[in-house]
Amino acid sequence: xxxxxxxLALVVGLVLxxxxxxxxxxxxxxxxxxxxxxxxxxxxxxxxxxLFLNNSPGAMFGIIGALVDAGIQTGRQDTFNEHLRQQNxxxxxxxxxxxxxxxxxxxxxxxxxxxxxTPHQPVRTLPAVDPADPVxxxxxxxxxxxxxxANGMATPYRPVVxxxxxxxxAGTNAVLMDVPVSAQPEALxxxxxxxYATLIAQVPAAARGLEVVLSDAGRSVAREMQ
Amino acid sequence: xxxxVCVVSLxxxxxxxxxxxxxxxxxxxxxxxxxxxxxxxxxxxxxxxTRASTLEFDIGADASCVAQAGEPGRVYVVVQLPxxxxxxxxDVISMAQGEATFSPRLRVLNAAGHVVSEKPRSGFRHRxxxxxxxxxxxPAYRTLVIESDTEGLGQGxxxxxxxxxxxxxxxxxxxxxxxxxxxxxxQTRNALxxxxxxxxxxxxxx
Numbered sequence: 001x002x003x004x005x006x007x008l009a010l011v012v013g014l015v016l017x018x019x020x021x022x023x024x025x026x027x028x029x030x031x032x033x034x035x036x037x038x039x040x041x042x043x044x045x046x047x048x049x050x051l052f053l054n055n056s057p058g059a060m061f062g063i064i065g066a067l068v069d070a071g072i073q074t075g076r077q078d079t080f081n082e083h084l085r086q087q088n089x090x091x092x093x094x095x096x097x098x099x100x101x102x103x104x105x106x107x108x109x110x111x112x113x114x115x116x117x118t119p120h121q122p123v124r125t126l127p128a129v130d131p132a133d134p135v136x137x138x139x140x141x142x143x144x145x146x147x148x149x150a151n152g153m154a155t156p157y158r159p160v161v162x163x164x165x166x167x168x169x170a171g172t173n174a175v176l177m178d179v180p181v182s183a184q185p186e187a188l189x190x191x192x193x194x195x196y197a198t199l200i201a202q203v204p205a206a207a208r209g210l211e212v213v214l215s216d217a218g219r220s221v222a223r224e225m226q
Numbered sequence: 227x228x229x230x231v232c233v234v235s236l237x238x239x240x241x242x243x244x245x246x247x248x249x250x251x252x253x254x255x256x257x258x259x260x261x262x263x264x265x266x267x268x269x270x271x272x273x274x275x276t277r278a279s280t281l282e283f284d285i286g287a288d289a290s291c292v293a294q295a296g297e298p299g300r301v302y303v304v305v306q307l308p309x310x311x312x313x314x315x316x317d318v319i320s321m322a323q324g325e326a327t328f329s330p331r332l333r334v335l336n337a338a339g340h341v342v343s344e345k346p347r348s349g350f351r352h353r354x355x356x357x358x359x360x361x362x363x364x365p366a367y368r369t370l371v372i373e374s375d376t377e378g379l380g381q382g383x384x385x386x387x388x389x390x391x392x393x394x395x396x397x398x399x400x401x402x403x404x405x406x407x408x409x410x411x412x413q414t415r416n417a418l419x420x421x422x423x424x425x426x427x428x429x430x431x432x
Contacts, residue, residue, distance in 0.1 A: 024430050025315075025317075025360060026315065026360075026362075026429065026430065027315060027317075027362060028362075029343075031343070054390075054407050055406060055407030057404070060402070060403070060404050150407075151388040151390070151407035151408065151409050152390075152406055152409075153407070154407075154408065155407055155408055158386065178430075179360075182353075184351065184352050185383050185384065185385050185386075186384075188386065189384060189386065223349075223351075224351075
């Protein structure tokens with residue numbers, strides 16, 4: 001039951017974050033922010049990769065149908081994740097590497113700051129500024145979902161990613177930027193699989209599709225700060 | 227007798243309304259001015275409390291254009307910004323109009339006409355089929371100039387738009403509601419025409 005609950009939490013995170021994005025959004029202003037050194041807090045990236053069939057026919061037959069459907073989908077997601085682990089797939093390292101590379105390319109100094117955090121959530125208490133190694137701002141990224149989603153039985157599974165990124169001024173805790181994390185249309189078309197059977201038969205290629213989307217999302221966060 | 231005529235006219239009207247202009251990717255044949263006319267064509271209202279103010283308009287093939295020596299011509303629109311007592315956020319959204327998406331870049335001027343902030347085309351990100359960029363604005367910012375970006379005109383972007391249809395299926399005495407997910411493939415092109423939406427809003431409570 002807890003596996004199904006975790007699965008539903010991942011799916012809700014992936015679907016809902018876009019809807020509430022617009023209200024809180026704060027674009028970055030490089031000119032006024034004067035940030036040169038960024039303390040990148042360990043990004044929150046779900047360990048599990050989502051595999052979800054939206055509008056699944058099984059889910060339309062009441063609560064029992066929904067539970068059976070969630071059970072089937074959870075089983076498929078677990079299998080997919082097992083295969084991904086065999087590929088040494090790590091969503092966190094792919095996203096973080098692309099983000100850091102682009103930030104440095106855009107002229108920022110980046111310090112990685114290891115921090116324990118709650119999955120899907122922004123960091124509540126930011127670390128104190130280290131006078132020996134100060135940073136101008138903390139970049140706090142929470143990925144709420146990454147994986148493959150099909151919108152229906154007759155539509156293919158496509159890679160997706162969602163989340164939020166905040167840049168908070170060190171010392172004052174003023175929010176300098178608050179933007180959604182997503183990939184651009186070209187990346188979202190990096191891979192597609194007509195059904196679960198085809199996807200699970202091509203896990204290495206599916207992992208590369210996720211890599212394209214996560215790298216694009218990482219670069220997108222950095223580009224918001226250009 | 228009149229009702230069917232009305233229905234037919236309404237149907238035709240609806241068809242006419244959905245007919246979007248094709249993407250315009252060249253200013254060939256247009257005589258463009260050598261200097262920009264900075265008289266505002268539109269006024270962006272100030273936001274009211276937590277409610278964002280909105281300005282929406284089309285940029286057509288007949289919009290003002292400027293062609294300075296040695297440079298390709300550019301279409302532009304001048305917008306007067308609201309008089310504000312505190313900084314605010316402006317969102318600029320270039321919406322697809324049929325296949326055409328205006329390919330924008332932004333310049334913000336102060337009262338003296340000096341450029342105080344800019345947003346290149348690369349600063350716009352896709353949100354669905356729209357292009358979107360946000361800017362932090364200062365009270366001294368007076369004028370927004372939206373110009374067409376000359377690079378990549380005519381270049382297409384393929385989008386996948388997920389849709390969900392609901393069906394009511396009668397099964398004996400009960401009606402079952404079912405959902406059917408599908409997706410539409412939509413292509414947009416960087417163009418000199420399209421539809422713009424500009425929003426001004428206060429910073430969210432911190």
